[in-house]
Amino acid sequence: MRITVTVDGTRYTDDVEPRTLLVHYLREQLGKVGTVVGCDTSNCGACTVHLDGHSVKSCSVLAVQADGCEVTTVEGLARDGTLHPVQQAFHDNHALQCGFCTPGMIMQSIDLLADNPDPDEQAVREGIEGNLCRCTGYQNIIRAVQDAAHHMRPGAGPEAERVAGGDQSAAGRAASSVGGGGE
Amino acid sequence: MIPAPFDYVAPSSVDDAVRALAEAGEDAKVIAGGQSLLPVLRMRLAAPTTVVDLGRIPELRGVRDDGDALVIGAMTTHYDVQRDPLLAEHALLLVKATDTVADPQVRHRGTFGGSLAHADPAGDLLAPALALDAEMVIAGQDGRRTVAAADFFQDFFTTAMAPEEILVEVRVPKHTGWHAHYEKFNRVAQAWSMVAVAAAVRTEGGRIAEARVGLTNMASVPVRARGVEQALVGQEATPEAIRAAAEHAAEGTSPTVDGNADVEYRQQLARVLTGRAITAAMAG
Ligand SMILES: Cc1cc2nc3c(=O)[nH]c(=O)nc-3n(C[C@H](O)[C@H](O)[C@H](O)COP(=O)(O)OP(=O)(O)OC[C@H]3O[C@@H](n4cnc5c(N)ncnc54)[C@H](O)[C@@H]3O)c2cc1C
Ligand code: FES
Ligand code: FES
Numbered sequence: 001m002r003i004t005v006t007v008d009g010t011r012y013t014d015d016v017e018p019r020t021l022l023v024h025y026l027r028e029q030l031g032k033v034g035t036v037v038g039c040d041t042s043n044c045g046a047c048t049v050h051l052d053g054h055s056v057k058s059c060s061v062l063a064v065q066a067d068g069c070e071v072t073t074v075e076g077l078a079r080d081g082t083l084h085p086v087q088q089a090f091h092d093n094h095a096l097q098c099g100f101c102t103p104g105m106i107m108q109s110i111d112l113l114a115d116n117p118d119p120d121e122q123a124v125r126e127g128i129e130g131n132l133c134r135c136t137g138y139q140n141i142i143r144a145v146q147d148a149a150h151h152m153r154p155g156a157g158p159e160a161e162r163v164a165g166g167d168q169s170a171a172g173r174a175a176s177s178v179g180g181g182g183e
Numbered sequence: 184m185i186p187a188p189f190d191y192v193a194p195s196s197v198d199d200a201v202r203a204l205a206e207a208g209e210d211a212k213v214i215a216g217g218q219s220l221l222p223v224l225r226m227r228l229a230a231p232t233t234v235v236d237l238g239r240i241p242e243l244r245g246v247r248d249d250g251d252a253l254v255i256g257a258m259t260t261h262y263d264v265q266r267d268p269l270l271a272e273h274a275l276l277l278v279k280a281t282d283t284v285a286d287p288q289v290r291h292r293g294t295f296g297g298s299l300a301h302a303d304p305a306g307d308l309l310a311p312a313l314a315l316d317a318e319m320v321i322a323g324q325d326g327r328r329t330v331a332a333a334d335f336f337q338d339f340f341t342t343a344m345a346p347e348e349i350l351v352e353v354r355v356p357k358h359t360g361w362h363a364h365y366e367k368f369n370r371v372a373q374a375w376s377m378v379a380v381a382a383a384v385r386t387e388g389g390r391i392a393e394a395r396v397g398l399t400n401m402a403s404v405p406v407r408a409r410g411v412e413q414a415l416v417g418q419e420a421t422p423e424a425i426r427a428a429a430e431h432a433a434e435g436t437s438p439t440v441d442g443n444a445d446v447e448y449r450q451q452l453a454r455v456l457t458g459r460a461i462t463a464a465m466a467g
Contacts, residue, residue, distance in 0.1 A: 001191060018191030018234065021225075040184055042222045043373065045288060054262070054291040060221045061292065062214075064191055065238055111287065129372045130286025 003067040007032065008076025016063045022056075023047045025063035026073060034075040034103050038132070045131030048104035048111075049073045055111035057130070074103035077110075086110050089148035090141075097135035105131050109145045118149055186224035193236040197243070197322050197351055200235055204347045205324055207233035213349060214238070215258060215297030218289045243296070243351065246270055251357055254320075257296020257350045261285070264295055274355045276363035276383045276395075280311040283365055286373045296350045299335070302342045302404075304439070305375040307367065309336060310397030310405040314381045317355045323348040336404040358395075361385045364464035366456045367399070370443075376400050377443050378452040380408075380432070382460035384415065391415045396460070401436045401453055410434045411457055420465045429458035 004013045007030055014029055026032040026049070037059055038046030047058045050072040058071075077084035083091065086109050096102045105128060112119060112127030119127060124142045133141060190207070194200040204211050212231035214220050215238070223229050237243055243258035246267045253273050255264070264270060264281045271278055277295075284290060284298070284307050298308045299319065313332045320329050321344055330343045337343060344350060367379040379399035385392045394415040396408040410431030418424040433450035440446060 017188065019186040019188050019224075021185065021221075024185065040222075040225055042218065042289070045286070048288055051291075055288045056292055057288045059225070060218055060289075062191070062217065062221070062236075064193070065214075065217070065236065108288065127287060130288045 001064050001067075003064055005063075005066050005068075006070045008071070008073055018062065018064050020063040021059050022049070022051075022061040022063050022066050022071070023058035025066075026058060026071070032073050032075050035073045036100060036103060038100060038104075043130075043132065044101070044104070045108060045128075046101050046104040048107040048131065050107060050111065053114075055108050072107075074106055077106070084110070085151045086113070086145070086148040089144040089151065093140050093144035093147055095136065095140040095144035101131060101133040101135075105133065105141055109141075109148065112145065113149055113152060117153065119145070121146070184225050184227060186221070187227055187230040189231050190233045191236065192233065193239045195239050195241075197240060197349060200237060200240060200349055201322050201324060201347070203233075203235045204349065207235065209346060211235060211346070213300075215300070216260065216289075216293040218285070218293035219297065219301045219303070237349070249354070252354045253357060255295055255353045255355060257294060257300075257352055259295045261290035261293050261295065261298075262287075265290065273357040273359050274315060275361065276311045276315060276358070276365065276381055277308065277355065279363055280307045280365035280367075280379075280381055283307055283367045283376075283379075289373075295353065299353065300342060300344065300350045302336055302340050303375070304339055304403050304405070305377075305400045307365065307376055307379060307399060310379065310399040311365065311381040312353065312355070312397075313405045313407060314383060314395040314397030315355050315358055316395075317353050319343075319350055320352045320354065321348050322351045327351065329354070332405075333407075339403045358383055358385070362464040362467055364460045364467060366460035366463065368452055368456055378438075378449050378456060380453065380456040380460040382457065382464050384420070384461060384464050386420070386465075389419060391418050391420055394461075396432070396457060398432070398436065398453055398457075401433070401438045401449060403439065406436060408432045408434075408453075408457060411461075415461070420461070422462070425458055425461045425465075429454050429461065432457035 036046045038044035042060045049058045124145045192203045210232040214236050243256045261281050317332045319335045335343050361383045363383040367376045376399045381397040383395045394412045396411045398406045411428050414428035432453040438449040
């Protein structure tokens, strides 16, 4: 089946098998290996990307279901060498050890901040409930998300885009919903 | 793992979807949010020959006011249910239960209709639908029919729908101004309910005038705790009255035994969680 998907600001048209999972399309056909697979049960969240501005587990979406949609992966966040504020906060707060959960954690944290720009600790814990980390014990991840919230005030979404000078008019709900520049 | 190969169709109307299902025959499967189906396909626990995607049918999405009931499109996502003002006003119990489902990513994709059609006894939206006397509108080759929630859920993962039928929408009688709470017991994040209790209560002049209590995972299907409902009517919602009513919660239940809990443990949970659910509903 032929699909057209905009990924990190670039439009792709490709033939895929209906059974192809979005995460495999991203990794194997587009080479976007920043998004990883951590489980077979839809539990770990390592594969989280944004689909039309909302976080999804890309192992639990068929590539054909993303036809006509906009996808943002962790690879589409930095702008001209400047990290997204959430990426920067993960770096500053040592919010990772092995780093395998990090792409998904960052994408889900951005989604969380779009819904709730100033989450308390409990809200962060619940917001990243769908992402498992086997290393950090979550403490520094929570610190990073709250630190990012602080840096992204007043509004998570459009403010974060401004880092990149992305296309404001198309800015959706989530901070990364605009691929930025490519289109 | 990668699912076994299948043909894929994404019709744009309910009629086309019903036709596609009929044409594809026995081994066709509907996909809604895919949050239960895709894990099953990835594990190759199922291998449908054709997958019919309901995701491109606009009429299946959203909540509308229909006089004394709300009508919820089957493809309305958990995320949209959580934020719907009509549901918050007239069917708060559904919103409260949906808040406890899975995690944010799953709630962005998973649908209200998909949860009911999937009919997992641990699913969190079945007991609330039963408690609020919801009705399922089902489309098939011969048109549409309506089935009450009490008749819809038949067994583990089994509903009154034939394989070639589609759940189109759910009619929920308005419960405007009712107090509501969903009390869920699980042990780790994003886990399913071991047992959960859905409670909705209407008060009048300081006393409970009506009560609806549904139990999750206390049988192969959701069940109503009628004994609790009856014991609450006419009472003031004092801690003693709630405790006494909650004692009836496990009456007549024969829950499944699994590695998590035996019968007695589940029945004890049902009583304790019922007390908590009613207390929290009254406080909210
Ligand atoms: C990690 C994880 C945790 C979860 N935790 C919970 C939880 O705590 N509580 C809970 O209640 N759920 C939980 N779920 C399940 C989630 O709520 C699903 O969204 C839901 O069970 C199925 O909805 P869906 O739209 O994704 O359906 P799908 O997965 O697309 O379909 C499920 C089944 O229903 C059938 N079906 C779907 N829609 C229709 C329709 N309109 N007509 C006819 N048949 C249809 C499909 O053919 C399939 O057999 C969890 C899921 C995951 C991945
Ligand atoms: S790979 Fe684990 S949830 Fe997607
Ligand atoms: S840093 Fe290793 S899994 Fe999170």
